[in-house]
Every structure is written in structure tokens, then in C-alpha cells.
Amino acid sequence: MGNGGIHAVDDAVELARLRQTETPDSMVVRFGADQPLPLDSGHSLGPWQIAYQTYGRLNADKSNAILVCHALTGDQHVHNIHPVTGKSGWWDLVIGPGLPIDTDRYFVICANVLGGCMGTTGPASVNPATGKPYGLDLPVVTIGDMVRSQAALIDHLGIDTLFLVMGGSMGGMQVLQWAAAYPERVFAAAPIAAGARHSSQNIAFHEVGRQAIMADPDWHGGRYLDAGTSPRKGLAVARMAAHITYMSEASLHSKFGRRLQGRDRLTFGFDADFQIESYLRHQGLSFVDRFDANSYLYVTRAMDYFDIAAEHGGKLAEAFRGTRTRFCIVSFTSDWLFPTAESRAVVHALNAAGASVSFAEIVTDRGHDAFLLDEPELFGILRGFIDSAARARGLA
Amino acid sequence: MGNGGIHAVDDAVELARLRQTETPDSMVVRFGADQPLPLDSGHSLGPWQIAYQTYGRLNADKSNAILVCHALTGDQHVHNIHPVTGKSGWWDLVIGPGLPIDTDRYFVICANVLGGCMGTTGPASVNPATGKPYGLDLPVVTIGDMVRSQAALIDHLGIDTLFLVMGGSMGGMQVLQWAAAYPERVFAAAPIAAGARHSSQNIAFHEVGRQAIMADPDWHGGRYLDAGTSPRKGLAVARMAAHITYMSEASLHSKFGRRLQGRDRLTFGFDADFQIESYLRHQGLSFVDRFDANSYLYVTRAMDYFDIAAEHGGKLAEAFRGTRTRFCIVSFTSDWLFPTAESRAVVHALNAAGASVSFAEIVTDRGHDAFLLDEPELFGILRGFIDSAARARGLA
Structure with a gap:
């Protein structure tokens, strides 16, 4: 270029x-x-x-x-x-x-x-x-x-x-x-x-991800690089939703089940009580460090159109x-x-x-x-x- | 009260x-x-x-x-x-x-x-x-x-x-x-x-929904009623993700398939090209008119804990x-x-x-x-x- x-x-x-x-x-x-x-x-x-x-x-x-x-x-x-x-x-x-x-x-x-x-x-x-x-x-x-x-x-x-x-x-x-x-x-x-x-169903999951990205005010209509921001939260939610579809119910059950994260009882709060929650949050957060939100829109769209x-x-x-x-x-x-x-x-x-x-x-x-x-x-x-x-x- | x-x-x-x-x-x-x-x-x-x-x-x-x-x-x-x-x-x-x-x-x-x-x-x-x-x-x-x-x-x-x-x-x-x-x-x-x-897997989908709500800046840490706002976009995304789980792949296929929304060809854009996209967006938007975002957090949590x-x-x-x-x-x-x-x-x-x-x-x-x-x-x-x-x- x-x-x-x-x-x-x-x-x-x-x-x-x-x-x-x-x-x-x-x-x-x-x-x-x-x-x-x-x-x-x-x-x-x-x-x-x-x-x-x-x-x-x-x-x-x-x-x-x-x-x-x-x-x-x-x-x-x-x-x-x-x-x-x-x-x-x-x-x-x-x-x-x-x-x-x-x-x-x-x-x-x-x-x-x-x-x-x-x-x-x-x-x-x-x-x-x-x-x-x-x-x-x-x-x-x-x-x-x-x-x-x-x-x-x-x-x-x-x-x-x-x-x-x-x-x-x-x-x-x-x-x-x-x-x-x-x-x-x-x-x-x-x-x-x-x-x-x-x-x-696949288009549906992609649409959820795109809406999550576009709902993030840091997306700025796609002009976030100009604005010096990044729609990290929206992209992380998109990744979390998608990641569930990459695994099976059985694999989630055997890998995480209902096991708790680093404690022996429920906290009665909204932190990650369950290992699956912690795992998904990590998947979302680590993804945004390596992937561009607009690329996520484009590449999911390419799949939908196929x-x-x-x-x-x-x-x-x-x-x-x-x-x-x-x-x-x-x-x-x-x-x-x-x-x-x-x-x-x-x-x-x-x-x-x-x-x-x-x-x-x-x-x-x-x-x-x-x-x-x-x-x-x-x-x-x-x-x-x-x-x-x-x-x-x-x-x- | x-x-x-x-x-x-x-x-x-x-x-x-x-x-x-x-x-x-x-x-x-x-x-x-x-x-x-x-x-x-x-x-x-x-x-x-x-x-x-x-x-x-x-x-x-x-x-x-x-x-x-x-x-x-x-x-x-x-x-x-x-x-x-x-x-x-x-x-x-x-x-x-x-x-x-x-x-x-x-x-x-x-x-x-x-x-x-x-x-x-x-x-x-x-x-x-x-x-x-x-x-x-x-x-x-x-x-x-x-x-x-x-x-x-x-x-x-x-x-x-x-x-x-x-x-x-x-x-x-x-x-x-x-x-x-x-x-x-x-x-x-x-x-x-x-x-x-x-x-x-069910906890995972709920966690995606909660993260979508909490990622919305209009959620204000749960104090949106005090702030006079409402995390409508986050709640709509949560509803969209959940709604997919309420239907089967077969029912989505027979109800929507890959049919286009109100037009006869792809638009090569990010508007709702497919009927399933339009349907999901409608599900999300109509939900926020009748449901409270924090209630969504509480009731999903109750299910997760069960x-x-x-x-x-x-x-x-x-x-x-x-x-x-x-x-x-x-x-x-x-x-x-x-x-x-x-x-x-x-x-x-x-x-x-x-x-x-x-x-x-x-x-x-x-x-x-x-x-x-x-x-x-x-x-x-x-x-x-x-x-x-x-x-x-x-x-x-």
C-alpha cells in the first residue's frame, strides 16, 4: 500500500x-x-x-x-x-x-x-x-x-x-x-x-456479535481508529457468544460443568462464580488484544453471504x-x-x-x-x- | 411497599x-x-x-x-x-x-x-x-x-x-x-x-447476556434509573443471543432459512439483509420496552444458581x-x-x-x-x- x-x-x-x-x-x-x-x-x-x-x-x-x-x-x-x-x-x-x-x-x-x-x-x-x-x-x-x-x-x-x-x-x-x-x-x-x-442459525449468531460491536459507543460508527478508541467491550461480548458455538454442550459440561471459580461456594453476586464464566470472559478479553472489531464485521459478513x-x-x-x-x-x-x-x-x-x-x-x-x-x-x-x-x- | x-x-x-x-x-x-x-x-x-x-x-x-x-x-x-x-x-x-x-x-x-x-x-x-x-x-x-x-x-x-x-x-x-x-x-x-x-452451556449464554448489559455505558453500574438512562442496546443484544437458544436450528431454517428481507438481492452492507437478522433485531428492540435490564441480571442469575x-x-x-x-x-x-x-x-x-x-x-x-x-x-x-x-x- x-x-x-x-x-x-x-x-x-x-x-x-x-x-x-x-x-x-x-x-x-x-x-x-x-x-x-x-x-x-x-x-x-x-x-x-x-x-x-x-x-x-x-x-x-x-x-x-x-x-x-x-x-x-x-x-x-x-x-x-x-x-x-x-x-x-x-x-x-x-x-x-x-x-x-x-x-x-x-x-x-x-x-x-x-x-x-x-x-x-x-x-x-x-x-x-x-x-x-x-x-x-x-x-x-x-x-x-x-x-x-x-x-x-x-x-x-x-x-x-x-x-x-x-x-x-x-x-x-x-x-x-x-x-x-x-x-x-x-x-x-x-x-x-x-x-x-x-x-x-449461524447468521443469527453472527448478527448478535455485530450488534454487540455496533452497540458499543467506542465503535463510533466504525471510525474508532480516527477517534482513538476501540470497541473492546462490544467485541469481547461478540467473541463470548461465538465461542459458545465452537464447543459442544458435552465438552462444556466435561471441561467446566457447574464448577466454581477459585472458591468453594456461591458469592451471590455478579462476579464470575462459575469457571465457565471466567473462561468466557478470558476468551473475550484476550481476543480484543489481537483482533480488529471492524474486521470482525467484515469477515462474519463474508461467511453469512456464502x-x-x-x-x-x-x-x-x-x-x-x-x-x-x-x-x-x-x-x-x-x-x-x-x-x-x-x-x-x-x-x-x-x-x-x-x-x-x-x-x-x-x-x-x-x-x-x-x-x-x-x-x-x-x-x-x-x-x-x-x-x-x-x-x-x-x-x- | x-x-x-x-x-x-x-x-x-x-x-x-x-x-x-x-x-x-x-x-x-x-x-x-x-x-x-x-x-x-x-x-x-x-x-x-x-x-x-x-x-x-x-x-x-x-x-x-x-x-x-x-x-x-x-x-x-x-x-x-x-x-x-x-x-x-x-x-x-x-x-x-x-x-x-x-x-x-x-x-x-x-x-x-x-x-x-x-x-x-x-x-x-x-x-x-x-x-x-x-x-x-x-x-x-x-x-x-x-x-x-x-x-x-x-x-x-x-x-x-x-x-x-x-x-x-x-x-x-x-x-x-x-x-x-x-x-x-x-x-x-x-x-x-x-x-x-x-x-x-446455559450459564455461558446467560453470562454473555449479562456482559452485554453491563458493557452498555447506559447501565451505569446498575444505577441507570437514577441516571435517567436505560441500557437498551445491551439488553437488546442479550435478548437476541438468548432468543436463538429458544428456537431450534430446524425451526430457524424452516422459518427463515437464508431468505432476504424485503429485497431480492444482497446489499453488501451491514443492514439486515436476511430475515433472521431483522427478526432478531425486532426481538431485541421489543423486549427492552417491557423488561428491566437489572431484572434480567437477577433472574438469569437465579437460573444459573439452580x-x-x-x-x-x-x-x-x-x-x-x-x-x-x-x-x-x-x-x-x-x-x-x-x-x-x-x-x-x-x-x-x-x-x-x-x-x-x-x-x-x-x-x-x-x-x-x-x-x-x-x-x-x-x-x-x-x-x-x-x-x-x-x-x-x-x-x-
Whole structure:
């Protein structure tokens, strides 16, 4: 993103600018105003940029690239220490030497999504037209736009066909979009704990989160960076509500039950009496330190808008007609955010489209977030799928 | 509640006072400072009052009284036009001449819960010690306290034994508490869509709602009546989050799906594009016109604290040992707030206690709120249970 045209720089804007141009540890590809990104809304975005991480080495014929797509509040730091939180990569259990995504064999790419807040253009980026952060002046983006921005990155890297595109939750939506929009560029695809559309209930939870953010007076109509504030309380409430949907009733029961927090009796007050309350408050508070509230609006909206079938006359199978991509679909029994029925609908559509597809429903009580946890059955499935695809691709 | 000792009356306080002493269409029983209500917290509350409605006529030997207990955001207007919303009674489908609770045969009582905001003492009531609304100075109340206050009302009405205590959701919690605390005063009990404790997930959703309210700067630490404000946005967000839990994924899908609101295409903005968004916003906004934010804190807390087994050494059956009350337990297949497993745990405990219990799980996709809707199977079950109990009671 060019630095020209920035006037009236104050601290908040400077912070936003730094965040965009000097994201620690991430590479950034910048596209100028002459290389705008066309958006599903009809707008185009330019200049724009995409921040990404890579692991492993690209082979000579560029046939071993794996694109990992991150979830709603994830980012590109899939296999390195996170520069803000100091935590290890969010898929360190899956990616690494000897792991299902073996970095000794594959070149792994993970990019921050469009609309995000870790270096790719988002609402905290500076709007070249005003020299201030976009706020809500950034056009609303879609999963399709995210994938289009990733395709531009893949072009930049000189990669024609991705060996594998994979991800969980919103990452899985991007995988399906990749397979639908660029079938010839996706050799294999593994959407996990995902679906081809966002359900009414899922939209409802997202709307609660957005209303919580927009109800916070520190949101300032989206111009909080200009105002030098941050809608921390609203964003924390949004995160708390969402976090419940990432776990199952059973996992909450076994992890917390009705156990009390650091005391042996009820306090008859409104402090966090129960461990689950303390846990949720912590989830909310730690989230606001690493995530931008407007990005939360944009990325949740992208998920809500996602409906592959709607773009193909209501027929999901049409989105994949004639595909030669090999699919591996995985769901979890206790996932009520993307229940197995959503994955099964994708499997049926792929079958109807004559695609090569394997499907596994993993029995676990860990809910939606199981895809991020130590689930040996998931790892075994991924390993088998990837190894088989590698042989078919001549990589083994 | 006495009017003496009120100083520095401003409009907000006057409004709160009027709300407490002149609740339209409700009778009120006032207990003086010399008749305090002992609370589970160890505090006692006095003066205090309870507002209630009745329907039908008490018979000569006072053996035909039915106490209906209302849910979290319900109130005593179970079978009359609501004085604030103008809507019909919330259980008009169940209560009335010829209906399962036949007002030609039974005397029906419904009281606003302790901590509520429709005439019974709650956080908006005037604290006699200060002349201002209690706010958070009202001691935290429990389901046990609510039931104790209802027992005082029943005493006042000269009724020894209730023919039937019934209610859904938090109302069902009160039914179970009645049966555990006053077994000799409950001839029959029908808890519907309820449980003997609040689950971790349920506490989590309540905590999100409370945090949304307390994050609203118009909440003013609970002193918004003094400040002349109201945390409307926070309360609306709390209601939106809770409302999702009252419906099932299937009912949201069939009622709203991904249908758009009053237009034929996405707007690429943050207005309510989807019908489900518009519906939830309406639920939030209409709720704040009839409910007090601090009451929401108190009543959710009472539900969170509810755990009958915990008061009996962790053995739920002990709570009902030796009971002669006849029980009818009802759950709904798609209720994920109080899933059938919670009702089944109560049934098992009652069986272990040697109680008379019938149990029905009704197949419906309408979720938790099915108990408020037109569910003929529910009505048939209630009619059969009540008729049978009436014969046993010599009322038939």
C-alpha cells in the first residue's frame, strides 16, 4: 500500500498504517491502483495487499504447493509463533516435518484473508482516497473475494496448480470456493467442519456479535481508529457468544460443568462464580488484544453471504460439474455450528457431479473446534488422503 | 411497599415506584418490614411485595388451586391482555374454559417472580434504606427464594395445598423447587422443558447476556434509573443471543432459512439483509420496552444458581425422597436449552425416590419455546394428567 497521499496522520492512523505495512514476520505482496481486485459487490479494490506466511520449499516444477485457508478469527500464522500473542501456530499439530502436511515434502502457504487485520487489506487499512482507515468505507467482501485475492497471490508466486487446498470452518468455505471457482488449479481439496452455505442459525449468531460491536459507543460508527478508541467491550461480548458455538454442550459440561471459580461456594453476586464464566470472559478479553472489531464485521459478513448453490441456480452439484479435483470432506459428530448434515450435502452434490470424494464423520464431543485440537483420527484421515493424492500427482 | 422514607424523588424513581405499587391489572400483597422474606444468600428482604393475577374461582375447601410459574422473561399475565404490550396471555392456549387448565373448574394463580419487574420486588423497586431504586443493592435471589415468596402468597390466600404447580423452562425449575421444598403442599407437579440444574452451556449464554448489559455505558453500574438512562442496546443484544437458544436450528431454517428481507438481492452492507437478522433485531428492540435490564441480571442469575441435587449432597433423588406428589415431566426433542437428558435425569431421580411420575418426550422441531406454542400433544398430555390428578384429588 503506497504511503503517498496520507495527510493528517495521527497516532491511530499511524498504528493502522504500520499494522498494514510492517506486519511482523509476514511477507506482503502489494498490488497497485493499476492492479485492482474485482469484488463480488461490483466494486474494485486498489491498491490492495495480501500478507502471507510460507513453510517448506517449493519444488522445481511447482507442483507441491499446499494452500491452507484460515478460519474466522485465525490468520496466516499457521505454523509459527504468533507475533502478537506469542502462541504457537494454530495448526502446529497438522503442519510440520513428518506431520500430515509434511513441510519436508510440501510448500505450505497461508494468507491473511481479505477484510482481515493481520496485514491483508481490511477495514483498518488506509483508504488512499482519504488518508484515513477505511472503516465501513471498505466495500463488503465475500468468500469469493477472499479466494480471488489468494489466486492473485498464487499467480504472483508463479504457481499454476495447487496440490492441495485445505482448511476448517470458514477455511473450509474457502476450499469449496476454490474448487468451484478454479477447478483446474486445485488438484485436491479438504474442507473440514464446513459447509457450502451459512445456516440461518449461524447468521443469527453472527448478527448478535455485530450488534454487540455496533452497540458499543467506542465503535463510533466504525471510525474508532480516527477517534482513538476501540470497541473492546462490544467485541469481547461478540467473541463470548461465538465461542459458545465452537464447543459442544458435552465438552462444556466435561471441561467446566457447574464448577466454581477459585472458591468453594456461591458469592451471590455478579462476579464470575462459575469457571465457565471466567473462561468466557478470558476468551473475550484476550481476543480484543489481537483482533480488529471492524474486521470482525467484515469477515462474519463474508461467511453469512456464502452460498455456493445460490450462485448456480440453487443446484450445488452444478458448482462442481466436471471437476477433476479429489475431495476429502470431514465433519465432527458434536459440531452444531457446521453439523454433519452440511458436509453431507456437499458430499451428495459432489457425488452428483461425478467427483472423486471421500467423507468421514469423526466421533468426538469437542464440537466445532475439534478441527484445531489433537484428534488423531483427523490426522490419520488427512495423512491417508494427502499421501494418496501425492501418489496420483507423482509427488510420492 | 411503603411510601414513607422516600426522599429526593425524581422522575426515574417515581416511575420505578409507580411500577411497583400501581402495576396495572395486578393484585399486590405487601409484606412489611416486620414480615421479611428470608433469602438463600443469608439476607432477608423487607418490606417486600408480590404481584399476581388469578383466574377462575377458589372452591369452598380451597382444593382446586393451580399455581402457574412463569419463565425468565415471562410474567403474571398468563391469561389476560398484557398491560404493556397489549398482547394476549402467554399461555392462553393452555388456560381457559374447556382448556387443559380449565378456569371453569380451577382457581389459577400466577405471580411475578422475585427479582422481576412487573410488580414483585426487584432491582427497580425502591430500597427503603435509600429512597432510590435498589439496583445491584438488592440481594441476589434464587429459585428457592422465588418459591418461598410464592409460598407466602399462597399462605396469604389461605391455601394449604396446591392442587397443581406447573410451568415451563424457569417455571419448571420453580415447579421442581416447590416439590422439593414443600412436598406436602403440592398435590401434582408438571415441570415442562426444564431441568433440576442449569447446565454449563446455559450459564455461558446467560453470562454473555449479562456482559452485554453491563458493557452498555447506559447501565451505569446498575444505577441507570437514577441516571435517567436505560441500557437498551445491551439488553437488546442479550435478548437476541438468548432468543436463538429458544428456537431450534430446524425451526430457524424452516422459518427463515437464508431468505432476504424485503429485497431480492444482497446489499453488501451491514443492514439486515436476511430475515433472521431483522427478526432478531425486532426481538431485541421489543423486549427492552417491557423488561428491566437489572431484572434480567437477577433472574438469569437465579437460573444459573439452580441445582437441586447440590443442596442434597449431590443426590437428586434425595430431594424427592418420600414425596407423594404426582409428577408429569415433558420435554421436546429439538430443545437444546433443556434437552431431554435433563428431564430424564429428573425422571430417574423421581423413580429412585419412589415417586409417581409420567414422562413424555414430544417430537417437534420448534425447540425450547415449543412449550409456549400450539402443540396439541402437549395439551393432550396435560389434559390427561390433570384430569387423572383431579379424580385422585376428588375434584372430578
